[in-house]
Amino acid sequence: MTSLISPATSDRAAKVMLWVSASISILTLMFILGYIVVQGIPVLTLSFLLESPRLSGAEGGILPAIVGTLCLLLVALLSAVPIGIGAAIYLAEYAHEGAVTRIISFGVECLAGIPSIVIGLFGYAFLVIYLGFGFSIISGGLALMFMILPWVVRVSEESLKAVPGGLREASLALGATKWQTVSRVVLPSAVPGITTGVILGIGKAIGETAVIMFTAGSSLLMPTSLFDPVRALPYHLYILASEGISDPMAYGSSVVLLVMVLVINLAAVAIQRHYGRHHVRN
Amino acid sequence: MSEIEIESRNLDLWYGSAQALKNISMAMPEKKVTAIIGPSGCGKSTFIRCINRMNDLVKDCRITGELLFEGTDIYGNSVDAVELRKKIGMVFQKPNPFPMSIYDNVAYGPRVHGLRNKEELDRIVEGSLKASALWNEVGDILDRSAVDLSGGQQQRLCIARTLAVKPKVILFDEPCSALDPISTAKIEDLINTLKHEYTIVIVTHNMQQAARVSDHTAFFLLGELVEFGKTKQIFELPEKKSTEDYITGRFG
Ligand SMILES: Nc1ncnc2c1ncn2[C@@H]1O[C@H](COP(=O)(O)OP(=O)(O)O)[C@@H](O)[C@H]1O
Ligand SMILES: [Mg+2]
Numbered sequence: 001m002t003s004l005i006s007p008a009t010s011d012r013a014a015k016v017m018l019w020v021s022a023s024i025s026i027l028t029l030m031f032i033l034g035y036i037v038v039q040g041i042p043v044l045t046l047s048f049l050l051e052s053p054r055l056s057g058a059e060g061g062i063l064p065a066i067v068g069t070l071c072l073l074l075v076a077l078l079s080a081v082p083i084g085i086g087a088a089i090y091l092a093e094y095a096h097e098g099a100v101t102r103i104i105s106f107g108v109e110c111l112a113g114i115p116s117i118v119i120g121l122f123g124y125a126f127l128v129i130y131l132g133f134g135f136s137i138i139s140g141g142l143a144l145m146f147m148i149l150p151w152v153v154r155v156s157e158e159s160l161k162a163v164p165g166g167l168r169e170a171s172l173a174l175g176a177t178k179w180q181t182v183s184r185v186v187l188p189s190a191v192p193g194i195t196t197g198v199i200l201g202i203g204k205a206i207g208e209t210a211v212i213m214f215t216a217g218s219s220l221l222m223p224t225s226l227f228d229p230v231r232a233l234p235y236h237l238y239i240l241a242s243e244g245i246s247d248p249m250a251y252g253s254s255v256v257l258l259v260m261v262l263v264i265n266l267a268a269v270a271i272q273r274h275y276g277r278h279h280v281r282n
Numbered sequence: 283m284s285e286i287e288i289e290s291r292n293l294d295l296w297y298g299s300a301q302a303l304k305n306i307s308m309a310m311p312e313k314k315v316t317a318i319i320g321p322s323g324c325g326k327s328t329f330i331r332c333i334n335r336m337n338d339l340v341k342d343c344r345i346t347g348e349l350l351f352e353g354t355d356i357y358g359n360s361v362d363a364v365e366l367r368k369k370i371g372m373v374f375q376k377p378n379p380f381p382m383s384i385y386d387n388v389a390y391g392p393r394v395h396g397l398r399n400k401e402e403l404d405r406i407v408e409g410s411l412k413a414s415a416l417w418n419e420v421g422d423i424l425d426r427s428a429v430d431l432s433g434g435q436q437q438r439l440c441i442a443r444t445l446a447v448k449p450k451v452i453l454f455d456e457p458c459s460a461l462d463p464i465s466t467a468k469i470e471d472l473i474n475t476l477k478h479e480y481t482i483v484i485v486t487h488n489m490q491q492a493a494r495v496s497d498h499t500a501f502f503l504l505g506e507l508v509e510f511g512k513t514k515q516i517f518e519l520p521e522k523k524s525t526e527d528y529i530t531g532r533f534g
Contacts, residue, residue, distance in 0.1 A: 170379075172339070180394050188382075
């Protein structure tokens with residue numbers, strides 16, 4: 001059987017099609033970014049970053065929302081990272097494969113699959129009402145912790161399991177205890193992978209409007225304690241746009257949100273570089 | 283005639299229901315090199331991993347019989363595996379430096395055992411690297427990553443790391459099987475020097491290597507110790523037919 005199209009032609013066609021796909025992907029990204037930046041540029045001044053909003057955000061700046069977002073992320077990270085890594089170490093290094101590890105892993109999978117709006121509702125019922133934390137940084141941060149914990153556990157566990165067994169044996173053979181081996185050899189070797197997982201978690205958390213609107217509140221005042229309510233940046237821009245308060249202000253807030261994500265990613269790269277310098281280069 | 287440092291008496295080992303070692307009895311003298319040879323899968327690694335209790339990590343691994351180190355049973359109730367491993371070091375088949383600097387690799391053991399003094403650590407690192415014939419190559423790049431060294435250098439670093447803990451016994455599990463001939467020759471020279479101070483047990487599938495470095499040789503086959511004796515005698519006048527077949531390359 002002979003094909004109607006010669007191999008050379010189909011080769012060229014494939015190349016063109018792949019090039020078009022790649023271009024569309026890049027262009028979509030550029031278009032979204034460009035559109036947001038162009039729309040947001042007019043309001044992006046230093047005072048926009050450093051002032052509090054006036055007239056529900058139609059004027060003034062977004063400083064309390066930036067601070068609020070950072071506080072929420074900080075609480076989420078400071079709780080999710082130690083708990084998540086601890087759980088991952090237990091699963092990867094201490095627990096014998098069996099019913100218990102399967103149940104824990106299954107639970108973590110389930111937690112990862114819960115829609116954020118449901119986590120938000122649960123956070124409202126449990127943290128805001130039952131524990132009496134009210135709409136606050138602590139409620140919002142802990143609710144976000146529920147969101148990112150599965151990521152941290154899963155990625156950390158995988159990173160730990162990817163550390164070559166020979167390193168564990170080498171450490172134990174030198175008379176190190178199990179915990180010394182885990183904390184001084186295995187965990188540092190897994191840091192680049194864990195960092196990636198945590199960054200994925202932050203990336204998820206920073207945009208989780210559904211969770212924080214039920215738990216963190218929507219105050220535009222500067223928070224002074226963990227028990228103060230805050231309005232996170234994505235929620236702020238949602239209100240600005242959906243209630244027709246100010247579109248330019250909404251786009252300006254979007255740009256700030258994007259920059260925050262970018263900075264977090266760059267920090268992750270820097271951390272990976274720092275810890276990755278001893279790793280085998282292939 | 284030197285003292286016996288390690289002695290196994292009727293040692294049996296099972297992985298689950300599969301018996302990997304059968305009734306092994308042999309005595310390894312102090313400050314001598316004992317080689318263990320035999321075809322792949324005959325239990326050589328399993329046997330030396332008993333000596334520093336590495337098999338403790340294997341689930342379903344069961345051991346009976348006696349294994350004595352300086353007269354006390356390694357598997358006795360009063361023996362702490364972590365303490366034991368400070369006295370019985372091990373160098374593995376595949377070089378396994380930690381992903382840290384060269385210095386930190388060698389200082390790892392002493393630090394884990396509580397040494398904080400910088401000068402003392404410096405002294406141990408230098409001494410260990412000199413004793414493993416690596417100092418000339420890495421003395422001025424101690425803060426470089428150990429994983430950038432060549433395979434042969436990595437293996438000598440692993441030896442230095444073991445020496446830094448000041449063990450009495452060093453177990454080598456096919457230390458040269460991943461190395462080129464020149465690196466192999468360096469490691470063999472090193473073993474010949476180290477035996478003046480350490481009791482050495484080396485697993486090798488290279489018969490010439492066993493002949494070159496060891497004082498005694500044990501031939502294992504299918505989990506059993508077929509023959510054990512002076513290396514010269516094992517190679518020149520083996521008592522058993524299967525030993526002779528193996529060392530003349532007729533099987534394995
Ligand atoms: N961790 C383990 N679990 C189960 N069986 C093992 C394990 N390690 C080794 N074995 C088995 O024990 C036997 C001896 O293996 P080993 O001591 O590694 O041989 P050698 O080092 O002489 O090649 C082999 O049949 C091997 O499959
Ligand atoms: Mg082996």
